[in-house]
Amino acid sequence: MSEQSLQKTKARPVYRNIGMGDLANYRLPIIGVASIVHRITGVALFVAIIALLPMLQMSLKSEAGFEAFRTMIWGNLFAKIVLISLLFAIVYHLVAGVRHMIQDGNKWLDLSAARSTATAAFVISAVVTAAVAWRLVA
Amino acid sequence: MSGQSFTQEWWLQRISATVIGLYALLVIALLIINGTPTFAQWQALFNNTAFKAFTLLALIATFYHGLIGVLHVWPDYVKNALVRSALNAYSWLAAAAYSLWAVYILFFLK
Numbered sequence: 099m100s101e102q103s104l105q106k107t108k109a110r111p112v113y114r115n116i117g118m119g120d121l122a123n124y125r126l127p128i129i130g131v132a133s134i135v136h137r138i139t140g141v142a143l144f145v146a147i148i149a150l151l152p153m154l155q156m157s158l159k160s161e162a163g164f165e166a167f168r169t170m171i172w173g174n175l176f177a178k179i180v181l182i183s184l185l186f187a188i189v190y191h192l193v194a195g196v197r198h199m200i201q202d203g204n205k206w207l208d209l210s211a212a213r214s215t216a217t218a219a220f221v222i223s224a225v226v227t228a229a230v231a232w233r234l235v236a
Numbered sequence: 237m238s239g240q241s242f243t244q245e246w247w248l249q250r251i252s253a254t255v256i257g258l259y260a261l262l263v264i265a266l267l268i269i270n271g272t273p274t275f276a277q278w279q280a281l282f283n284n285t286a287f288k289a290f291t292l293l294a295l296i297a298t299f300y301h302g303l304i305g306v307l308h309v310w311p312d313y314v315k316n317a318l319v320r321s322a323l324n325a326y327s328w329l330a331a332a333a334y335s336l337w338a339v340y341i342l343f344f345l346k
Contacts, residue, residue, distance in 0.1 A: 137309060140302070140305045140306075140309070141305070141306055141309055143302065144302035144303075144305065144306050144327075144330070147298070147299070147302070147330070147334055148330070148334075151334065151337050151338065151341065154341055155341045155345065157278060158278070158279065158282055158341065158345060159345060161275045164275040164278060165275070188260060189260075189264075192256075192257050192260055192261075195253050195257065196257065199250060199253070202250070226264065229268055230264055230267050230268060233267055233268050233271045233272070234267065234271070234272050
C-alpha cells in the first residue's frame with residue numbers, strides 16, 4: 099500500500115532510443131566508448147583498404163616506387179598523421195577484439211573488470227602504436 | 237545476412253579475427269625489431285613463399301571480416317532502404333575487388 103503511494107509521487111522513468119541529437123548531452127561511460135571506438139575503427143579500416151592496397155602495390159612494384167612512397171607519402175606530415183591514426187585503428191581494433199573474445203568466454207563481464215579492461219585497451223593500444231611509430235620515424 | 241546461419245557467421249568472424257590478429261602481431265613484431273625496412277628487405281620478405289601465403293590468407297580474412305562487420309553496422313544507422321541497399325552493394329563489391337586486387341599484387345605484379 100505505502101509502496102504504491104510512493105510510486106505515484108515519483109516520475110515514471112522514460113525509456114527511449116537515443117537519437118543523434120542527444121549525443122551532445124549523453125555521457126557515454128568508458129565501456130561504451132570502447133565499444134563505439136571498436137565499431138568506428140572497424141568501419142574506418144574497411145574503407146581505408148582502398149587507399150592501403152595501392153600503397154602496398156607501390157611499395158612492392160620497384161625500388162623507385164618504394165622510395166616514392168617513403169618521400170611522397172611517408173615524408174608528408176599530414177599523410178604520416180593519417181597513417182599513424184590508421185595504425186592506432188588496427189592495434190585498437192585488435193586489442194578490443196581480443197577483449198571481446200575473452201568476454202565471449204564469460205570473463206571480464208562484471209562492471210569493474212569491464213571498466214578496467216576497457217581503459218587498458220586504450221592504454222595498451224596507445225603504447226603499441228607509439229612504439230611502432232617511433233621505430234618507423236626514427 | 238548472407239544466407240548462412242548466424243552461428244556459422246559468429247564463428248567465422250572469430251576465426252578470421254584470429255588469423256588477422258596473428259598476422260598483425262607478426263608484422264608489428266618485425267617492424268619493432270627491424271625498424272623501417274629497406275626496399276631489399278621489404279622485397280625479400282614478400283618473396284618468401286610462406287610469408288606471401290600468410291599475407292594472402294590474412295588479407296582475404298580481413299576482407300571477409302570487414303564485409304560481415306559493415307553489413308551488421310549499416311542497418312543500425314541507415315534506415316533508408318535504398319541507401320542501405322547501396323551500402324550493402326558497395327561492401328560486397330569492395331570485398332570482392334579487394335580480394336582480386338590482393339591476388340594481383342602478391343602474385344602478378346611485375
